[in-house]
Amino acid sequence: MKILVCISHVPDTTSKINFTDGDTKFDTNGVQFVINPNDEFGLTRAMWFKEKQGASVDVVNVGGAETEPTLRKALAIGADTATRVNTEAKDGMQVAKELAKVVQDGGYDLVIAGRESIDYNGGMVPGMLATLLDANFVNNCISLEVDGTSAKAVREIDGGKESVSTSLPLVIGGQKGLVEESDLRIPNMRGIMMARKKPLNVVEPTNASAETTSASFEKPAPKGDVKLVDADNVGELVNLLHNEAKVI
Amino acid sequence: MSVLVYTESDKGTFKKIALEAASYAKAIADKMGTTVTAVTVNADDTSVLGNYGVDKVLKVNDSNLDAFNAKSYASVMQQAAEKEGAKVVVVSSSADSKYMAPVLAVNLNAGYASNVVEAPSNTSPFTVKRNVFTNKAFANTTIDTDVKLVGLSKNAFGVVENSASATEEAFSPSLPESTVNVESVDKVTGKVTIADAEIVVSGGRGLKGPENWGMIEDLADVLGAATACSKPVSDLGWRPHSEHVGQTGKPVASNLYIAVGISGAIQHLAGINASKVKVVINTDPEAPFFKAADYGIVGDAFEVVPKLIEELKTFKAQQ
Numbered sequence: 064m065k066i067l068v069c070i071s072h073v074p075d076t077t078s079k080i081n082f083t084d085g086d087t088k089f090d091t092n093g094v095q096f097v098i099n100p101n102d103e104f105g106l107t108r109a110m111w112f113k114e115k116q117g118a119s120v121d122v123v124n125v126g127g128a129e130t131e132p133t134l135r136k137a138l139a140i141g142a143d144t145a146t147r148v149n150t151e152a153k154d155g156m157q158v159a160k161e162l163a164k165v166v167q168d169g170g171y172d173l174v175i176a177g178r179e180s181i182d183y184n185g186g187m188v189p190g191m192l193a194t195l196l197d198a199n200f201v202n203n204c205i206s207l208e209v210d211g212t213s214a215k216a217v218r219e220i221d222g223g224k225e226s227v228s229t230s231l232p233l234v235i236g237g238q239k240g241l242v243e244e245s246d247l248r249i250p251n252m253r254g255i256m257m258a259r260k261k262p263l264n265v266v267e268p269t270n271a272s273a274e275t276t277s278a279s280f281e282k283p284a285p286k287g288d289v290k291l292v293d294a295d296n297v298g299e300l301v302n303l304l305h306n307e308a309k310v311i
Numbered sequence: 312m313s314v315l316v317y318t319e320s321d322k323g324t325f326k327k328i329a330l331e332a333a334s335y336a337k338a339i340a341d342k343m344g345t346t347v348t349a350v351t352v353n354a355d356d357t358s359v360l361g362n363y364g365v366d367k368v369l370k371v372n373d374s375n376l377d378a379f380n381a382k383s384y385a386s387v388m389q390q391a392a393e394k395e396g397a398k399v400v401v402v403s404s405s406a407d408s409k410y411m412a413p414v415l416a417v418n419l420n421a422g423y424a425s426n427v428v429e430a431p432s433n434t435s436p437f438t439v440k441r442n443v444f445t446n447k448a449f450a451n452t453t454i455d456t457d458v459k460l461v462g463l464s465k466n467a468f469g470v471v472e473n474s475a476s477a478t479e480e481a482f483s484p485s486l487p488e489s490t491v492n493v494e495s496v497d498k499v500t501g502k503v504t505i506a507d508a509e510i511v512v513s514g515g516r517g518l519k520g521p522e523n524w525g526m527i528e529d530l531a532d533v534l535g536a537a538t539a540c541s542k543p544v545s546d547l548g549w550r551p552h553s554e555h556v557g558q559t560g561k562p563v564a565s566n567l568y569i570a571v572g573i574s575g576a577i578q579h580l581a582g583i584n585a586s587k588v589k590v591v592i593n594t595d596p597e598a599p600f601f602k603a604a605d606y607g608i609v610g611d612a613f614e615v616v617p618k619l620i621e622e623l624k625t626f627k628a629q630q
């Protein structure tokens with residue numbers, strides 16, 4: 064089985080979000096970038112397929128040279144090769160089209176992407192990619208097993224979960240549950256050394272066009288101060304929630 | 312040319328997010344001088360949609376659509392959009408709609424903006440405001456394609472009554488072969504889900520152990536609320552993963568969010584910040600949650616929560 068894991072390069076969850084150039088660009092100053100958490104769960108599940116079922120695992124990112132340290136980290140975790148499509152990621156459709164080319168050229172059976180990237184939260188690349196490829200698609204995937212060309216997956220739904228059967232070629236939008244938090248791997252020294260020698264291929268884009276433009280950004284209005292209620296006067300909270308906030 | 316909206320139902324009854332999506336479609340239709348057409352799948356009585364501005368209902372009834380299937384539902388919506396010549400299609404942010412929307416975007420060659428929080432500021436170019444960086448910012452995004460697909464955030468636009476009477480038309484689109492088949496569904500019944508809840512009561516590591524969740528459930532019960540938890544609580548196995556909320560868990564956009572024994576780490580707050588009113592109960596007055604909350608009690612959850620339950624019971628009895 065040939066697996067491709069899509070890796071989004073995103074600001075660390077603790078990052079302060081600011082914009083520059085008249086609020087038209089995300090300010091990367093002082094921001095630490097990491098593998099998108101949803102993708103890291105998927106990559107870790109892919110490593111399981113590699114170790115238990117002899118799958119090959121490649122990773123891919125659509126982005127500029129600045130994303131390479133994130134791809135190297137994925138190699139250090141255990142991916143075999145990395146590909147970077149050398150173009151700025153503009154919107155979900157453009158990224159999905161660039162990825163579709165990589166999947167077709169590489170003849171992948173299983174594509175593991177994250178349910179969403181924690182930067183622009185689009186939640187659309189996996190579904191668009193699957194549809195462009197005419198592959199099967201399971202979103203919010205919290206469990207995946209593959210046997211030959213058959214697959215069994217569990218999808219998180221509102222208020223529960225749903226088990227589905229499907230077949231390869233398959234694209235999933237993954238999240239926590241694919242593996243547990245405690246299964247995530249911190250690259251060790253050997254992994255990091257080996258990652259330096261693994262291929263990181265840079266390919267030129269097909270120049271797919273974006274369909275949406277995020278022209279400007281803004282931050283939420285600052286919040287007023289908290290209203291404190293005395294621990295001995297809990298009834299006052301009920302009163303405020305009813306009469307002032309009008310939420311109960 | 313009408314604005315098309317997918318109005319989701321559960322066991323035949325429309326969900327609140329469906330009425331919100333219909334209200335939103337009406338706001339766009341007014342701006343564009345056109346009408347609203349809703350698509351329903353296996354819903355019973357569709358007349359209620361008129362109250363939220365829907366002019367026409369395309370009613371699909373097909374037992375092959377009993378289980379949700381992204382490809383089939385996207386195909387239904389595509390055929391409806393083509394039949395109506397819709398230039399704008401609206402869907403909600405439910406798990407099912409978010410599953411279907413990207414498939415539909417490709418089918419319709421439509422640019423798709425998700426997590427949209429307001430009516431478009433302009434319809435030409437079509438410009439919407441959407442949540443990005445998990446509630447830490449907004450982007451003003453234009454959709455540049457001929458057909459536009461909008462995914463509406465939950466509880467952002469609200470339900471707006473708009474009396475009209477909707478005409479109903481049976482619609483029987485052809486369905487693609489299904490290659491992702493539902494084997495079983497495991498859904499809690501009789502409990503409010505985090506996705507649908509108006510009120511969410513959430514517990515953190517401050518509750519010390521899973522044996523102490525009884526009071527969280529009792530508090531949720533009096534309020535008709537869903538229960539949730541912080542990430543470490545689900546990682547420790549005190550509560551199921553499905554209750555984990557935050558940046559890497561489920562998003563919460565309820566009217567009221569009550570956090571008990573949760574410190575308010577940036578990743579937690581990001582995921583729940585879309586909630587309208589936030590209450591924190593924490594022993595530590597320095598806990599960052601107090602900076603994000605509207606109301607707070609500095610105190611021991613084991614004393615405050617039982618009192619709060621009693622006060623709420625008294626309050627409910629008077630209502």
Ligand SMILES: Cc1cc2nc3c(=O)[nH]c(=O)nc-3n(C[C@H](O)[C@H](O)[C@H](O)COP(=O)(O)OP(=O)(O)OC[C@H]3O[C@@H](n4cnc5c(N)ncnc54)[C@H](O)[C@@H]3O)c2cc1C
Pocket residue numbers: 076100514515516517518540541542543544555556557558559560571572573574575576577578579582592593594595598610611612613
């Ligand atoms: C990549 C990444 C992603 C993450 N994603 C998420 C996410 O999606 N969601 C999430 O929640 N976290 C997330 N986290 C974890 C986050 O950083 C915090 O560690 C976590 O939210 C803390 O959970 P907590 O508030 O329950 O526990 P703690 O931080 O341990 O806080 C417990 C609180 O309880 C209070 N307390 C103690 N006893 C009592 C009492 N008797 N009565 C009242 N209060 C009491 C304490 O004062 C304290 O403030 C993420 C972290 C990382 C690194």
